[in-house]
Amino acid sequence: MSHATDSDRDGQAPDADLLAAAGPAGTTTETELPPGAGGWSPQRVTLVAIAVVVVIWLLVKGADDPRKFAVVTLNGLTLAALLFVVASGFTLIFGLMRVVNMAHGSLYLLGGYLALEMQDHWFKQEGASGLGLSLSGNDETTYSLVSWIVPLLLATAIIGVIGVLIQQVFLRWNQGQDLRQALITIALSVIFADQMLAAFGGISKDIKTPTDWPTSINLPGDVRFGFFRGVVVLGAALAIGAGLYLLIKKTRFGKIVRAGVDDRDMVATLGINVQLVFAGAFLIGALLAGFGGVLGGTMIALAPGEDTSFLLSSLIVVIIGGMGSLGGAAIGALALGLVDAYADVYLVFGDTDLTNYSILLTFALLVGVLAVRPLGLFGRPA
Amino acid sequence: VSARGRSGWLSLAVVIAVAALAPLAFSEFFVSVVLTKALWLGVAAASLTFLSAYGGMVSLAQVGIYGVSGMVYANLVLADGGNAAAWSPWLAALAALVIATAVGLGFGAIASRSEGIYFLMITLAFSVLVFYFFSQVTTLSGFGGVNNLDLPSLVGDPVQDPAPLYYTTLAVSVLVFLALRYASRTPFGLALQGLRDEPARMRALGFDVTRHRMLAFGLAAFVAAIAGLLSVWYNRRISPGSISLAQTIDVLIIAVVGGLYRLEGAWLGALVYALLDNYSREYTPEIGNVLGPERFNTLIGIVFLVIVLLSPGGLMGLWESARGQLARGRPGGSSPPGRAAAGAEGDPATGGVK
Numbered sequence A: 001m002s003h004a005t006d007s008d009r010d011g012q013a014p015d016a017d018l019l020a021a022a023g024p025a026g027t028t029t030e031t032e033l034p035p036g037a038g039g040w041s042p043q044r045v046t047l048v049a050i051a052v053v054v055v056i057w058l059l060v061k062g063a064d065d066p067r068k069f070a071v072v073t074l075n076g077l078t079l080a081a082l083l084f085v086v087a088s089g090f091t092l093i094f095g096l097m098r099v100v101n102m103a104h105g106s107l108y109l110l111g112g113y114l115a116l117e118m119q120d121h122w123f124k125q126e127g128a129s130g131l132g133l134s135l136s137g138n139d140e141t142t143y144s145l146v147s148w149i150v151p152l153l154l155a156t157a158i159i160g161v162i163g164v165l166i167q168q169v170f171l172r173w174n175q176g177q178d179l180r181q182a183l184i185t186i187a188l189s190v191i192f193a194d195q196m197l198a199a200f201g202g203i204s205k206d207i208k209t210p211t212d213w214p215t216s217i218n219l220p221g222d223v224r225f226g227f228f229r230g231v232v233v234l235g236a237a238l239a240i241g242a243g244l245y246l247l248i249k250k251t252r253f254g255k256i257v258r259a260g261v262d263d264r265d266m267v268a269t270l271g272i273n274v275q276l277v278f279a280g281a282f283l284i285g286a287l288l289a290g291f292g293g294v295l296g297g298t299m300i301a302l303a304p305g306e307d308t309s310f311l312l313s314s315l316i317v318v319i320i321g322g323m324g325s326l327g328g329a330a331i332g333a334l335a336l337g338l339v340d341a342y343a344d345v346y347l348v349f350g351d352t353d354l355t356n357y358s359i360l361l362t363f364a365l366l367v368g369v370l371a372v373r374p375l376g377l378f379g380r381p382a
Numbered sequence B: 001v002s003a004r005g006r007s008g009w010l011s012l013a014v015v016i017a018v019a020a021l022a023p024l025a026f027s028e029f030f031v032s033v034v035l036t037k038a039l040w041l042g043v044a045a046a047s048l049t050f051l052s053a054y055g056g057m058v059s060l061a062q063v064g065i066y067g068v069s070g071m072v073y074a075n076l077v078l079a080d081g082g083n084a085a086a087w088s089p090w091l092a093a094l095a096a097l098v099i100a101t102a103v104g105l106g107f108g109a110i111a112s113r114s115e116g117i118y119f120l121m122i123t124l125a126f127s128v129l130v131f132y133f134f135s136q137v138t139t140l141s142g143f144g145g146v147n148n149l150d151l152p153s154l155v156g157d158p159v160q161d162p163a164p165l166y167y168t169t170l171a172v173s174v175l176v177f178l179a180l181r182y183a184s185r186t187p188f189g190l191a192l193q194g195l196r197d198e199p200a201r202m203r204a205l206g207f208d209v210t211r212h213r214m215l216a217f218g219l220a221a222f223v224a225a226i227a228g229l230l231s232v233w234y235n236r237r238i239s240p241g242s243i244s245l246a247q248t249i250d251v252l253i254i255a256v257v258g259g260l261y262r263l264e265g266a267w268l269g270a271l272v273y274a275l276l277d278n279y280s281r282e283y284t285p286e287i288g289n290v291l292g293p294e295r296f297n298t299l300i301g302i303v304f305l306v307i308v309l310l311s312p313g314g315l316m317g318l319w320e321s322a323r324g325q326l327a328r329g330r331p332g333g334s335s336p337p338g339r340a341a342a343g344a345e346g347d348p349a350t351g352g353v354k
Helices: A002-012 A027-034 A042-064 A067-096 A104-122 A133-140 A145-173 A179-202 A228-249 A250-264 A264-270 A276-298 A304-321 A324-348 A355-372 B003-025 B028-054 B061-077 B089-111 B117-138 B163-187 B187-197 B199-205 B208-234 B247-260 B264-283 B297-312 B314-328 B348-353
Strands: A216-219 A223-228
Touching: A027 A276, A027 B028, A042 A067, A042 A324, A042 A355, A042 B187, A042 B247, A067 A104, A067 A223, A067 A228, A067 A250, A067 A276, A067 A304, A104 A179, A104 A276, A104 A304, A133 B003, A133 B028, A133 B247, A179 B028, A179 B247, A223 A228, A228 A250, A228 A276, A228 A324, A228 B208, A250 A264, A250 A276, A264 A276, A264 B117, A276 A304, A304 A355, A304 B117, A324 A355, A355 B117, B003 B028, B003 B117, B003 B163, B028 B061, B028 B163, B028 B187, B028 B208, B028 B247, B061 B089, B061 B117, B061 B163, B061 B208, B061 B247, B061 B348, B089 B117, B089 B208, B117 B247, B163 B187, B163 B208, B163 B264, B187 B199, B247 B264, B247 B297, B247 B314, B264 B297, B264 B314
Parallel strands: none
Antiparallel strands: A216 A223
């Protein structure tokens, strides 16, 4: 109970949140330990014991079939990469403004759908026969590199604009009322979801990769893995992670964001236009959602319900990692992605196939982290 | 008893009397599809409103909990799909209440350590996880849901005669309302309101804040479990789709539209929701693909948005401020539910930036 007590006592300072990756060196070390709960509590020992068992179990399974293990691990890593892209936008907005953007999943899905529409309308180059599309269409349609990149950039930009509009029209005048802002974004997500269903239908669709990209790559150890997942998504996530780190750590904008996270009123008093910074942060957060939507629409699929699914993933990632922390988002995404991938394959014990119950492991992950760190791994009292 | 308390009992009696006579005045369709549905949705929303009004916790886990209750019942009685264990309906109902309340206490144990917006997010995650769990585990949820549930004889066959189920639901609603209102006035409820407003002081006074929150969450979970039972009695079926995020948000919408700060609001919001659900389609103008009979969710989303933007106290808040102004006889005077009008979660310190 001791750390919960501490966190509540600090509850008077609302803006003490931290973008952990960006935190000044002094505070990062402080976040390594939960306030007031150093050492080895029974909970912690139990969790470490469970983690050791899980790792051993995975090693045993992995030794059975190393190639399969490698592919499953890569699946987990690439899923984590996508989750990181989406969740980092979510956590960025939360860290600075304390706005929980429940429409984040909608922005993700809308980004994907917009890119798909652009690709379909502008870049679809039919093969010889114009008819009989449904069966043979896929083989004859070719897509150039431009037909993926242009929708990606345009859709991302449009989502960024929509995000800023949401912030300016609906959220700006409710600053500080975090529950009300969450309710507003929930209302928006309901409207978005229904409108997307009306406009794009209920059938699962996906964005096509450029035809001249290889479908898979060969890795050492005779492992084959999808090119898009393994190279494009992973690369994009690494680039975005590095970019965000540099943006927050090295630029003037980042400096203001970090200062704003710590003490918004003080920043405003110093003559900085905080509203502009908020709009900027919301722009970046929405851009990341839109970008993630195009990646996800290519890597997985676009369908009604994907917005929920990615909102839930973003929630879990930031709850695990600690809300408002970029480093936490990365760790949370890794944890969720890997647990998801391993649970889908390795939850088989002899003849009993428990893969149906894999969602329980996600739940256990969430509960396990919250049991030890109620504010997430890198979370600080709000 | 104060004058206000007496008028409260009086209006409650009037509402119950009107509701009891409703089957004589309205068609069977209206009684079943609007009134019964509004009552059980009201119970579900009341579990949320109770936590929010007295504990300051806006929980989105209520649908997850009522889903557990409904699924347990559906699997224990005779039914198409699921386990079809063919227990007696009353025994199954008891088991459903116990299990769902236990699950709720478990959720509460984790979530009650956090506050405000964190609490909202964690409980939302719980609800969605319950949905995904039942979507994945088709041995429990059946392919296409569990259908044709065996009902207690008290309820009869709602399709033949909706009245017994209506009166059952009405009686349960009244009991739930009275019980929750009573609970809010016990020492337990008063302490709950204390730690809604001043957790740090309550802790200093020696209260175990986390455990208190958890127990309040358990009480609300019990109410949500009742709502889950009523919902499966009403629908005679349950599927993962009926406990999805959409339903979670619908219950939230009902609670918010009615008013998150007054218990009565839950049933008021549910009635508005059920009426809109059934009759809005006839009057909604058709604007291309954007609005029309098919686009009920857009409509309800807009209603929700407007209420949240204009009256954070919901319809109850509107009603109270109107009554306050009438009583004062000078429109434009300061309205009494000041607490309801302000986003209660908002921190005063953050308001300064505006």
